[in-house]
Amino acid sequence: xxxxxHEGFSMWDTQYSDxxxxxTPWGQDIVxxxxxxxxxxxxxxxxxxSHIDWxxxxxxxxxxxxxxxxxxxRADWPSYYRFMNAQLTELLSNYGRIDGIWFDGMWDHxxxxxxxxxxxxxxxxxxxxxxxxxxxxxxxxQTPFEGEDMQMFERDVPGENKAGLSGQSIxxxxxxxxxxxxxxWGYKIKDxxxxxxxxxxxxxxxxxxKGANLLLN
Numbered sequence: 001x002x003x004x005x006h007e008g009f010s011m012w013d014t015q016y017s018d019x020x021x022x023x024t025p026w027g028q029d030i031v032x033x034x035x036x037x038x039x040x041x042x043x044x045x046x047x048x049x050s051h052i053d054w055x056x057x058x059x060x061x062x063x064x065x066x067x068x069x070x071x072x073x074r075a076d077w078p079s080y081y082r083f084m085n086a087q088l089t090e091l092l093s094n095y096g097r098i099d100g101i102w103f104d105g106m107w108d109h110x111x112x113x114x115x116x117x118x119x120x121x122x123x124x125x126x127x128x129x130x131x132x133x134x135x136x137x138x139x140x141x142q143t144p145f146e147g148e149d150m151q152m153f154e155r156d157v158p159g160e161n162k163a164g165l166s167g168q169s170i171x172x173x174x175x176x177x178x179x180x181x182x183x184x185w186g187y188k189i190k191d192x193x194x195x196x197x198x199x200x201x202x203x204x205x206x207x208x209x210k211g212a213n214l215l216l217n
Contacts, residue, residue, distance in 0.1 A: 001034055002048045003091060005186070006064070006105065008055040012095075016086045019055060035095040046100030046135070047091055049084075051118065052108050056080060060116075062108030081119055085126055092130040100135035100150075101127055107141060121147060137176065143168045152176045157203070158210045175212035179203060185217055 004010050010020035012031035021030055031047075038045040053059040054068050058076040061068070092098055109116035120138070124147030127134055137150040144151045151171045155163035158175045182194045195203075200216070207214040 001031070001045065003031060004049055004053075004087070006050045006052040006054055008050075008053040010087065012091065014087055014090055016083055016090070017056075031091070031095060035098075039096050044099035045095075045097075046102055047098055048102045048104065049088065049091070051084070051103055051105035053080070056083070058083070060109075062116075063111045064108050081123075085123060088123070088127060089130065092127060092134065098131055098134055100137065102152075103136070103138040103140075106138060120145060124148070135174075139178070141165050141168060144171050144173055148173070150174045150176055152178055152215075153212075154178055155180075157206045158212050175210060176215055177203075177207045177210075177212050178215040178217065180217045 001011075003012060008017070008019055010017050012020065013022050013029040014020050021028070035045055037043075052062065052064065054065050054070075057070055057074040058079040059065070060075040060077050060080070061070060061072055088101070091101075106118060124136055127136055128147070135149040136147060137152050138145070138148055139152050139154055141154065151158075151168075151173045153160075153166040153176070155178070156166040157177050158166075158170050161167045181200065182191045184191045204214050
């Protein structure tokens, strides 16, 4: 479940941003509602969380935020890092068992002149200190780093690189393929290019044949 995507909107009652679902006509904490239902039905809950934020001034802009109108001089990585960890602490402290955190967005700084230090080790230690059994995955298109518990392949089954995003070596960790039913990860009314049922079934079979999970968006 997407708790916070690149536009920075938080789907829960967070204390660290006014840009959240409580300030909408819905006005209810949907992460809590979903978590309560999952726990009641004994369904594992994994939360997507974006490392990118196009709306916060303290997030250091990467290649996807160059046209957002933000002032690069206002970037403050230590502030943004504290913000992310405070939100992750909320998600892992206030909603019972969370089975996984699914990160996305490291690729936003893949064109920087110098390697960008995301300080993942500290973030991963925080997550595992709050919930030791919580699985950490990161959609960074590289072989997993220390502290990650699974390896994901975007738009490809493990061992293939048809989309150009998954040329990394395959680790011994649990594997996952993530793919879309049409062409988009988010809602786009004009994108009606849906894959056929046989195509999706073959994708499921090919993914399972690699011992991998299929995350179908």
